[in-house]
Amino acid sequence: MELAIIKYNAGNVQSLTFALNRLGIEPILTDDPAILTKVDKVIFPGVGEASTAMNYLKEKKLDKVITGIKQPFLGVCLGLQLMCKHSEENNTDCLGIFDLAVKRFVATEKVPHMGWNTIQNLKSQLFDQVVENAYLYFVHSFYAEKSEQTIATCGYANDFSAALQKDNFYAIQAHPEKSSKTGQQILENFLSIK
Amino acid sequence: MLTKRIIPCLDIKDGRTVKGVNFVDLKDAGDPVELAALYADQYADELVFLDITATVEKRKTLVDLVKRVAAAINIPFTVGGGISSVEDVSALLNAGADKISINSSAVKKPELVNELALEFGSQCVVVAIDTRFVENNHYVHTRGGRTKTELKTLEWVKEVAERGAGEILLTSMDHDGTKAGFADKLTSQVSELVNIPVIASGGGGNTQHFIDVFGKGKADAALAASIFHYKEVDIRELKKSLAETGIPIREH
Numbered sequence: 001m002e003l004a005i006i007k008y009n010a011g012n013v014q015s016l017t018f019a020l021n022r023l024g025i026e027p028i029l030t031d032d033p034a035i036l037t038k039v040d041k042v043i044f045p046g047v048g049e050a051s052t053a054m055n056y057l058k059e060k061k062l063d064k065v066i067t068g069i070k071q072p073f074l075g076v077c078l079g080l081q082l083m084c085k086h087s088e089e090n091n092t093d094c095l096g097i098f099d100l101a102v103k104r105f106v107a108t109e110k111v112p113h114m115g116w117n118t119i120q121n122l123k124s125q126l127f128d129q130v131v132e133n134a135y136l137y138f139v140h141s142f143y144a145e146k147s148e149q150t151i152a153t154c155g156y157a158n159d160f161s162a163a164l165q166k167d168n169f170y171a172i173q174a175h176p177e178k179s180s181k182t183g184q185q186i187l188e189n190f191l192s193i194k
Numbered sequence: 195m196l197t198k199r200i201i202p203c204l205d206i207k208d209g210r211t212v213k214g215v216n217f218v219d220l221k222d223a224g225d226p227v228e229l230a231a232l233y234a235d236q237y238a239d240e241l242v243f244l245d246i247t248a249t250v251e252k253r254k255t256l257v258d259l260v261k262r263v264a265a266a267i268n269i270p271f272t273v274g275g276g277i278s279s280v281e282d283v284s285a286l287l288n289a290g291a292d293k294i295s296i297n298s299s300a301v302k303k304p305e306l307v308n309e310l311a312l313e314f315g316s317q318c319v320v321v322a323i324d325t326r327f328v329e330n331n332h333y334v335h336t337r338g339g340r341t342k343t344e345l346k347t348l349e350w351v352k353e354v355a356e357r358g359a360g361e362i363l364l365t366s367m368d369h370d371g372t373k374a375g376f377a378d379k380l381t382s383q384v385s386e387l388v389n390i391p392v393i394a395s396g397g398g399g400n401t402q403h404f405i406d407v408f409g410k411g412k413a414d415a416a417l418a419a420s421i422f423h424y425k426e427v428d429i430r431e432l433k434k435s436l437a438e439t440g441i442p443i444r445e446h
Contacts, residue, residue, distance in 0.1 A: 012287050012288050012290070014261075014264055014288060014289060014290035015264055015290050015292070018264050018265045018290060019268060021265070022268070047315060047317070047318075048315055049315065107389055109196075110389050110390060110391055110414065111389060111390075112316070112317050112360060112390075112391075113196065114317065114360070114361065114391050114414075115196050115197060115199050115239065115391070115414070115415070116196070116197045116199070116239055116444045117195065117196045117197065118195060134446075135197070135444045135446070137269070137270055138196075139270075139292075139317045140317075141317075155195065156196060175270075177268065178268060178269060178270045178292065179268070179269075180234065180237075180268050180269055181268075183268060184268060
């Protein structure tokens with residue numbers, strides 16, 4: 001199976017690469033549209049700041065490439081937020097795959113939301129063999145609201161979308177590559193999506 | 195619900211774990227990778243690797259070690275010890291570390307906290323603070339707690355949070371090594387002062403100490419070393435006991 005990780009200026013992908021290696025996959029790190037549109041699976045990682053990331057994607061015309069992808073696609077962490085319509089983080093217009101707003105957690109709890117939290121209301125092939133209230137590792141200050149496209153929720157200062165899906169586009173707010181066996185199961189499930 | 199975190203700390207010298215860890219089920223107790231994998235299997239929530247290598251030359255082995263750790267384990271880990279520049283941090287994060295911690299270098303050059311937060315994001319910048327109570331106040335100490343600075347601990351906590359630290363690792367030198375309990379009062383003061391997570395370190399000796407630091411101490415995470423290395427406290431049993439008292443904890 002050929003899997004590409006989208007190469008851009010948001011965060012290191014070493015841990016994700018290692019996690020895929022453990023599942024027998026050698027991902028291709030690339031920003032080449034010819035490859036991204038041809039491989040079997042695409043992962044859109046991201047640790048960083050929304051406006052800087054979006055500017056870079058637009059400059060490289062990767063925004064159009066991403067929204068046009070037909071294969072199973074998985075956004076992770078900032079990747080999920082960039083797949084929404086708009087982010088409060090520096091008032092950034094994002095890719096709009098999910099018609100959702102990304103907001104900052106109110107400071108009734110510590111921000112960032114950092115650590116292991118449980119996920120609920122699981123409804124997707126992405127969570128095959130994952131139980132309700134399984135733990136995942138989160139690190140983020142902004143969140144996507146809940147919607148009809150929500151396939152898992154998580155509760156912190158407020159409930160939010162722990163994962164989203166629309167057609168071939170999947171996204172997860174937690175870091176599966178850092179979420180022990182549950183995270184590994186989620187990555188395996190993504191690999192098996194046709 | 196967000197859980198409290200249990201964090202074993204591994205001291206690293208020249209790429210090997212020190213403090214003579216005593217595990218019969220390890221082939222090589224000095225191999226940080228094998229020990230890290232064991233803790234990950236026991237549901238440790240994160241790991242901290244503290245490099246105490248003396249020479250700059252040998253420090254280069256740290257990046258290789260970070261790569262080997264990242265390849266082997268699937269929980270987050272922080273690397274600290276002797277980090278003093280954007281370049282140092284870049285190399286460690288690119289090797290697969292999730293966070294880095296800075297201590298003396300932040301005291302020497304507080305702008306480093308801003309620089310790192312801007313370059314890599316606050317979420318990966320842990321500021322480690324060694325504190326000791328002297329002359330009726332808590333003071334920041336550097337060089338492994340040996341040198342007193344003029345910085346008052348609570349003021350320094352506030353400053354680094356404002357500069358963009360994503361987390362505080364608070365080690366009470368008064369409690370470290372005593373196994374008589376964490377610095378609950380100071381930890382709760384720090385936790386209430388800033389809106390970022392606080393890891394308590396120093397003094398954890400038994401289950402009750404962890405219950406206290408998460409309760410009275412308002413800590414978000416608790417770090418310990420030798421009690422885990424010498425199996426005086428088993429992480430799984432500790433987590434089971436904490437969960438039974440109603441503390442949110444990851445047991446599976």
